[in-house]
Amino acid sequence: MYNMDNIIYDCPVEALSSLLGKKWVGVILWELQDKKMRFGELQRAVKGCSKKMLSQQLDLLIENNIITNDKKTINNSVESTYYLTESGLSLLEVMEKMICWSNSNISCDK
Template sequence: MYNIDSIMYGCPVEALSNILGKKWVAQIIWSIQDKSIRFGELQRRLDGCSKKMLTQQLEMLIENNIIINDKKTINNIVESTYYLSEAGILLLPIMSKMIKWSNDNLACGR
């Protein structure tokens, strides 16, 4: 069983689809695929995503071991950067294949 946001899923595909289908999640993962990024920079990349929504989605991705939050304290200031975990990196080829399949097969992509 897979527990995502207090909902139990018996199917791993359904559980992953639930995660990737949440608003902003795919864009968050795609935005940090190649480097670590600070919260403010990530929010600027996601035009229209509120601070509250970004925080909620990042927390859910951290909880599911897709993103890592690296916090460092420098002169009493907490600097927080986000990057993909090993599991998150393994999602990138899957997402690339999903993009290709969607472009090739979905009517809305034509």
């Protein structure tokens, strides 16, 4: 049994698909692939995503140990930085294979 976002799945592929299929998750992971970003930077990079939705998706990814939120207090203010965990970095390899497969097997009308 696999638990993703408080839903139980029998199949690990279905559980992962559920996560990656959530709006903005793929874009968030892709933006964080090679850098650490603060919330505002991430929001500017994920164009069209509301603060509330970004916050919800970041919480989901933190809960599933895919990203980390590193908080530091500097002069009475909290600086929050998001970045991929080892698990999140390994997920990028899966996403790259999904991109290759899609490019080869799904037609894209431009």
